[in-house]
Amino acid sequence: MILGGRYMGKRDYAVRLYGAFPAVYDLEHDSPDIMAGPGLVLNLHAGVKSLMTRGIDPAGYFAGMIGTLRECVITCDEISGGIIPADGFARKWRDETGRLCQYLAGKADIVDRVFAGLALRLKG
Numbered sequence: 001m002i003l004g005g006r007y008m009g010k011r012d013y014a015v016r017l018y019g020a021f022p023a024v025y026d027l028e029h030d031s032p033d034i035m036a037g038p039g040l041v042l043n044l045h046a047g048v049k050s051l052m053t054r055g056i057d058p059a060g061y062f063a064g065m066i067g068t069l070r071e072c073v074i075t076c077d078e079i080s081g082g083i084i085p086a087d088g089f090a091r092k093w094r095d096e097t098g099r100l101c102q103y104l105a106g107k108a109d110i111v112d113r114v115f116a117g118l119a120l121r122l123k124g
Contacts, residue, residue: 001075001076001108001111002076002114003077003114004075004077004078004115005077008059008077008114009114010042011044011075015040015120018042018073021038021039021120023038025039025040026040026043027044031050032062032065035065037071039071040072043076043077044075044101044104045076048093052096055077059099059100059103062104073105076101078098079094079097080097105122105123
């Protein structure tokens, strides 16, 4: 799992660390339903939002996919910093994403944070 701000080098770091991936699942543009095997999962936070807008519980969804996700490198933007959104959905989205990241980090073998292209190992 690789966490960090938007455009901080998470994807490039993943490729430097692990090499080419058999598949890339970009949840900013694709539904989480496309994740079918080993690969690089980009933009977990966007996948959470996509599921929430469809009325699907993200925690339950990703917990059900844990077998597939164990074969993936997951990236997620840090979205919990800054001003708390006034919009109730945006607040819930931030909360759900944060809880999901905690869950997945607990299951992950390695967790890194990337800032300005530099990585800090948090776990593993």
